Amino acid sequence: DDLGLGEPTVPSMGNGKRDFWYSDSRVHLDRQSATAMDPSMEPFGLNWGEGKVCKFLPSNNKISLTQGRIPHSRDSPIHARGIPSESKGYLEFEDVAETGNVDVRFPIRFTWQSFLVFANYFELKTSAVDEFKRERDAVAAGKRSNIDPFVFDIFKSIQLIEQYGEKLEQFAYLEATNTSSSLSIELSYVDAKNSSALYALAGRLDWCECENILKCPNGTATSGVGAKGMNDCVSTNEEVIHRISLIPPPPDEIAKPMSTGEGSIDTDSSRLVLKPFETGILTVDLSMLPNNITYNDHYRISIYDGCQPCPLRYKCNASNGHQPKTCFNPPLERQYEFLNGCLKKNRKMVCLRDDGTHEDIQKCSSRTNNSSSARSSGSLLLFSEPDLEKCLSRPYFCLDTEWNYRTYRRLCQENSAISGETEIYDCSLVHRWNTYAHWKNNVCCSEISELRGFDSCRKNECLDDPRIEDIIRGKLINVFEREYGFIPPIRKPSGKLLMNATLQEALDHESPLDLFHEWREQFPESSKLMQEVKLHHPKKPHLSHPYKITSGCCNCKRHAMPTFFETNNPISSGYPDNKHGHVQITVT
Secondary structure (H helix, E strand, C coil), X not given: CCCHHHCXXXXXCCCHHHHHHCCCCCCCCCHHHHHHHCHHHHHHCCCCCCCCEEECECCCCEECCXXXXXXXXXXCCCCCCCCCHHHHHHCEEECCCCCXXXXXXXXXXXXXXXXXXXXXXXXXXXXXXXXXXXXXXXXXXXXXXXXXXXXXXXXXXXXXXXXXXXXXXXXXXXXXXXXXXXXXXXXXXXXXXXXXXXXXXXXCHHHCCCXXXXXXXXXXXXXXXCCCCHHHCEECCCCCCCCCCCCCCCCCCCCCCCCCCCCCCCCCCCCCCCCCCCCEEEEEECCCCCCCCCECCCECCCCCCCCCCCCCCCEECCCCCCCCCCEEECCHHHHHHHHHHHHHHCEEEEEEECCXXXXXXXXXXXXXXXXXXXXXXXXXXXXEEECHHHHHCCCCCCCCEEECEEEECCEEEEECCCCCCEEEEECHHHHHHHHHHHHHHHHHCCCCHHHCCCCCEECCEECCCHHHHHHHHHHHHHHHHHHHCCCCCCCCCCCEECCCHHHHHCCCCCCHHHHEEEECCCCCCCCHHHHCCCECCCCCHHHCCCCEEECCHHHCCCCCCCHHHHCCCXXXXXXXXXXXXXXXXEEC
16 A cells, blocks of 8 residues: 555655645646656656646557546447546546545446446545455355456456556556557547557556456366366366257258357257157267267257256256255346346337227338338337247246236326426326225225314215325325335326337336336236236235246256266277267157
C-alpha cells in the first residue's frame, strides 16, 4: 500500500497526476503547480488539468496507463460487455466533490452482470478485494465453479498497481500495429466513422494473467500435487465436454457443428425412431482416430432411450438411496441462466386483438403484411414472445422440476387525465384490480366492525365512497395481501393493449422468465376463465397445482451396452484399444 497510485492514504509528497487522487495535497491543478512539485518530471510529459479536472494524453498509436483512449472491442459493444459510454474513454476525470474525499465517478464493469460507479481508487480497491475473497472462498467451498472474470481482472490490476506503482507504465501497454497475430486485438472506436485499429501487446507479457492459467483442460484433472505439465492431466470421467450424434442428418439438411460451451444442448441432431419389431444398425468408422485417443478413457459411445442427457459440462452426483440423483455443477442459479438463454434465442409468433384476445396467426400475418405498419394493423398486433414450452422441454435442470402455469406478460397503456402523458403498465394489473374489487365487495357487504356506521353495501357491491376506501386501504389491506400475495393497484386500469410490437417483445431483457406470470392452475388464455383464476401466491405455494413436471437430466441413464463396449482389449497393431476400426451397433 505504499507504492505510487496504489496508496490509499495521503502521501507526504508525490509526482504529477498521481496527486489528483488526494484532495488535500493535489498539486497538478495547473502547469505551474505541477512542475513546482518536481521540475525534473516535466520533460517526461507531465499531465495537468484545468482546476479539478485530470486529463490524459490522447493517442492513436499507444494505449497505456497514462495515454490513449480505451476503445471497446468490435464484438463487445458498450451496452453489452465493453466500457460504459460515460467513461469518455478513460481520458478525463473530474473531481465533483466539493469537500472531502475525491469523487470522480469512475464507471467500470465490475462483474459479468453489473456496471458500478466508484468515487475513487480506494473505494474500487476495497470493493474488488472484498468481492474477490468472497468468490474465492465460494470456489473453495464448491459453491462456485470459478471467479467472475471481471472481478479477477480488477483484482489482478490492483495487485500490479500495489506492487509496481508508477513502474507499471513502462511494461503494461499496447501499441498500434498493421499485422494481425496471436498477440494482437482489433478494437473499434465509436465515432462518426466507426473506425477500428489493431493493437498488439508491446510490453512485457508477464503482467497479463487470466484466472484459468495453468489449469488442466476441461474434463481433466491432476492427482495430488506436483504436476509439472499438461501430460499430468488425466480424464476425470465425470463430465461430457463434447457430444456428436451418430444419426446422420436428413438428406436435405447440412450437419451443424455443435457448440462445446457449458450448458450446450444438441437440438438439431436427428433421433432414431424404431417401430415394433424394427432394428437399427449403426456402422461407425473409428479407424481415423489418433493413436492416443482411447475408448472409455477419452470418448464413449452412448445410447439413451426415452430421455435426454444433461447438457455439456454438467456433473451429476450418484444417488445415495435417500436423496434423488442431482448435480454439483452447475449450481441451480446457472441452470436458470441456461433456461433464460434458451428463451432469448427461441421465440414464437403471437397475434392479439386490441382487446387482448388471441387471433389466428395466418390471418394476422396477412392483415399486417397489407398494413402500412410492419407488425400492426388497426385492431391486430403481431409480435413474438419467448417459447417457454420449447425451452422447458430441454434438460437444463438436474432434478425433476415442477412448473406452475405461466403466461407471458402483456403491456397496456393509459392516458393520464392530469399530465396528458401515456403510462405503460403490465396488463395483469387489470386482473389484480378485479380480484381486489371482488374481495372488497365481500368486505363491504359483510358488516365488519371497521365499517360500522357506514352504508357501505348496495346490491352486493361496495359503495364508491373515498372514506370507505381509506378505511379498507388503511386497516384491511394486509388481510388482502396475505390471502392473495400482492398489493392491488390504487385505481382501476382501463386495460387498453399497447399496440407496439417492440415494447411487447422486450428482446433485450436479460431474464425472459421473469416476464411470465405464474398462476395457481392452468387455463385457456383465450377464454374468460382467466378472470376467475388466481395468481400464484409465493408464500403459499401449496395452493398452486403444477401443470408440468420436467424430468431431471441426472436421471437419464446411458443404456447398457454389450461387453465389447465396456472393456478394452489392446491388439497387436499398437492401438491401446480394439475400437480403431469399423464398429457396428445393433439397436432393437
